[in-house]
Amino acid sequence: MVRSAALLTLAGGVLMAAATATAGPYDKILEGAKTDAERAVRLMRAGMSEKRAAERRLSLLQEAARYGLKSNHPDGYSAAARAMGALTQLAPDRTRDWTRRRAEALRLWYRTARDAEGRAKAGGQLVRTLLTLGGLHEQRDEWSEAVEAYREANMLASFLELPEQKQALGRFRRAVYLLGAFRKAAQLKVTLEGEPTNATVRSALVRALVVELNDPGAAIEHFTPDVGEPWVTYVPLAAQPVEKLRPAVCRELGDWYAKDLAVGAPAVAKPALLRRAHAYYQRFLASYEKQDATRLKVALAAAAVRKQLGEEGVSPFGFSPGVRAEGTLMVAADDIFELRVNGETLLAGSNWRQPHAKAIELKAGDVIAARVRNTGGQQGFFVLFQGKQAGVEFGTETSSWKAYVPGDAGKWWSISDRAGAAEEGNHNGTREAVSKVLRRPMSGSWRVIWGKGNPCFVYRVVKAVDLRPRGVPGER
Numbered sequence: 379m380v381r382s383a384a385l386l387t388l389a390g391g392v393l394m395a396a397a398t399a400t401a402g403p404y405d406k407i408l409e410g411a412k413t414d415a416e417r418a419v420r421l422m423r424a425g426m427s428e429k430r431a432a433e434r435r436l437s438l439l440q441e442a443a444r445y446g447l448k449s450n451h452p453d454g455y456s457a458a459a460r461a462m463g464a465l466t467q468l469a470p471d472r473t474r475d476w477t478r479r480r481a482e483a484l485r486l487w488y489r490t491a492r493d494a495e496g497r498a499k500a501g502g503q504l505v506r507t508l509l510t511l512g513g514l515h516e517q518r519d520e521w522s523e524a525v526e527a528y529r530e531a532n533m534l535a536s537f538l539e540l541p542e543q544k545q546a547l548g549r550f551r552r553a554v555y556l557l558g559a560f561r562k563a564a565q566l567k568v569t570l571e572g573e574p575t576n577a578t579v580r581s582a583l584v585r586a587l588v589v590e591l592n593d594p595g596a597a598i599e600h601f602t603p604d605v606g607e608p609w610v611t612y613v614p615l616a617a618q619p620v621e622k623l624r625p626a627v628c629r630e631l632g633d634w635y636a637k638d639l640a641v642g643a644p645a646v647a648k649p650a651l652l653r654r655a656h657a658y659y660q661r662f663l664a665s666y667e668k669q670d671a672t673r674l675k676v677a678l679a680a681a682a683v684r685k686q687l688g689e690e691g692v693s694p695f696g697f698s699p700g701v702r703a704e705g706t707l708m709v710a711a712d713d714i715f716e717l718r719v720n721g722e723t724l725l726a727g728s729n730w731r732q733p734h735a736k737a738i739e740l741k742a743g744d745v746i747a748a749r750v751r752n753t754g755g756q757q758g759f760f761v762l763f764q765g766k767q768a769g770v771e772f773g774t775e776t777s778s779w780k781a782y783v784p785g786d787a788g789k790w791w792s793i794s795d796r797a798g799a800a801e802e803g804n805h806n807g808t809r810e811a812v813s814k815v816l817r818r819p820m821s822g823s824w825r826v827i828w829g830k831g832n833p834c835f836v837y838r839v840v841k842a843v844d845l846r847p848r849g850v851p852g853e854r
Contacts, residue, residue, distance in 0.1 A: 404441065415454030418446035422457040426464055439465050447483060452496060455487035459503065473767070474514045481507045481527075498538060505535045505542050510767050512549060521557035528553050555646040559590040570600065577604045588613060589643050592650040608634060620657050620743065621839065625665040629676055632658035636683050649687060656683045657743065660721065664792035703845035705765035708735040709748075712758045714833075717748040718791045738763075742842040747791045751833035758826040759836065765845065772844040773824030779838045781829035790835055 407424050411417045424430070425438030439461040446458025462480035466473050484504035491497040512527035528550035535543035566583040573579060584605050587597040594616040603610055612634050615627055623631070636655035640648050659680035666673055709717055712730040716723060725734045740763065750759045762773040772778075784790035829836045 407438075413451065413454075414445045414449035415451035415457070418442045418449055418454040418457035418461070421445060422461045422464075425461060432468060436465070436468050439468070443479065443483070447479075447486070450490070452487050452490045452492060452500075455483050455490065456500070458483035459487060459507075474511070477507060477511045477514060481511055501534055501538045502540055502542075505531045505538075505540055505546060508534075509542065509546060509549065512553065513767060516553065516556075519560065521553055521560055524553040525550065525557055552646050555644065556591070559586065559647075562586055563591060567600070581605045581609075584609060584613065588616070589639050589651065590647050592647065592654070608638075616654070619839070620661050621745070623658075623661065625662045628658040628661040632656075632662065632676070632679065632683075636679060640686075652683050652687050653741075656680055656687070659683065664721065664789070703741075703763075703765040703767060703770050704737070704739045705763055705767075705770060706735050707738050707740075707746075708733060708762045708764070710734070710760045711748075711750050712756060713751065713753045715748055715750045715759065717746065717761070719746055720744055721791050740840050740845060742840055742845065744840040745837060746840065747835070747837040749790055749833050749835055750829070757828050757832070759828060759834075760824070760826045762824060763844075770845060774827045775825050778841075779827055779836050782835050782837065783830065784835055 404421070407420050408417050411420055419442075421438050421442035425435045425442055427435070430438070442461040443458045443465070446454040446456075446461065449455065449458075459480050462476045462483060465476045466480075469476070481504060484500055484507055488497055488500035488504055491500050508527045508531035512524045512531065515521070515524035515527060528546060532543065532546040532550045534540075535546045563583060563586045566579055566586060570576065570579050570583055580600060580602065581604075583600050584597045587600075588594050588609075594613050597613055598617050601610075601613065605613075612631060615623060616631060616635075620628065632655045635651050635658065640651040640655065643651055659676055662676050663673065663680065666676070707717075707719075707724065709715065709725050709727070710730070710733045711727065714728045716726040718724060719738065719740070724738065725736055727734045746761070748759065748761070750757075760774055762771065764771045784792075786792070827836065828834055
C-alpha cells in the first residue's frame, strides 16, 4: 500500500499558503462601524480568518491592534490583545514586540473592565502573557526586564488568587536570584581582568559560574590549574555533553553535584544542580549491565535526587537554567512507533492514519528517541514540538536527528553508542510539511524521515536554541 502522501497530510502535509481568497478593502470590512472598538473587533475577526492570505491577515491584525489600543473601551482592548496573540503566530520573528504590546492591551482592558468577570478574564490573560514575556527576556539574558515582568505577574496573580500565582512567585524569585548572580559574575570578570593572578577571585568566578549559574562551559574560559581540586578535574568534564562522557565519569560527576555542590548551594540554584546529578546517574545506569552493589548504590543515589526534586516540585529531567519550554509533542508514523523522552515512554501507536500528541515540558539536554517499524509499503516518521510560547517549535529534519543501531534491542532507548550515529536522511518530505494539528503554514524545513533498517531507531538531543522563539539569535 502506498501511503507516503497520506502520512504527509497527516503529519503536516500540504496546508495551503492560504491565498484562496482575496480580502476586500478596509472600508468594506468597517462599513457601519461607529467606534474604534467596533473597528478593532471587525478587523480582528477578519484577520483571524485562515481563508485570507498571510500578508493580508498580518495587515488586518495590525490595524485591529492599532484601533483597539486607541479605543478607550474594554472591547477594543480585548480585540487588540487577541490580534496581538495571532500576530505572534503569523510573524514569530517579532514575538517579543507582539507580546509586549499584548500585555499593554491587556493592562488597559483590565483597568477599564466594567465588571468583576471582565477584570478576572483580562487579569488572567495578562498574568499568562507576562509570564511569557518574562521568559522571552530570560532567553536574551535581560534579567532586569524579566524581574519586572514576573513581579507584575506575581502581584496580579496574588491579588486575583489565580492558580498561576505559585508559578509567578517562583519565576520572580528565580529571576531576582539570577539577576544578582549574573551581576556578581560580571563584576568578578572585571576584577579578574585587572588582577589576572588573583587566584581567590578566579576561584570565586569559577564557582559562581558552575554553582550559581550552572554553566561550567563558561567557567572553562577562566580556568587555570590554581582553582584547585576537585574543580580542575570535574569542571572540564561537566562542560561536555553528558552523552559523550564515560559511565564511570558520570557516576563521579553525579556524586560531586548531588553530594557536594548541591548541598551548600542557594535554594534557587539547587534544582538545576540536582538535575545535572540525576542526568549523570541515569547515564551510568543505562550503560552499567551488572546487577551488583555498585548499581544499587547509584540507583539509590538517583532515587534520593528524585525525592529532593519532587519535594521542590521540579522534574528531574533537564538541567539548563532558563532554557525550557512547555508545549505539545506531536507524532505521526507509518506504521508502529514508540517514542521516549529521557528513557520514559511518552507516546506510542500503531495506526498510520492517527496522529498522536501529548503535552510536555522540554529542557536543553533532553533526549528524544524513537523506534519505528513499517508493516509494508511506504514508511515514514514525523515529529513536531510546538511550544506554548509563540515561535517555539522544532521537528524532524535532516541534520539534528540521528539514526543508530542499538547495542541491546531490549534497551534501545539508552543509546549507549551515540558516537556511531549517522545523520538522518529525509523521506518524502517537503519544505511545506506541517502538523495537521496546527492548521497553518510552518516556518521550518521539517521532513518526514526514516532511519536504517526495519525497525529503525532515531534520536535527537534537544538544544537550548530549539526552545527559543524562532528569530531569536542563536546557533541552530
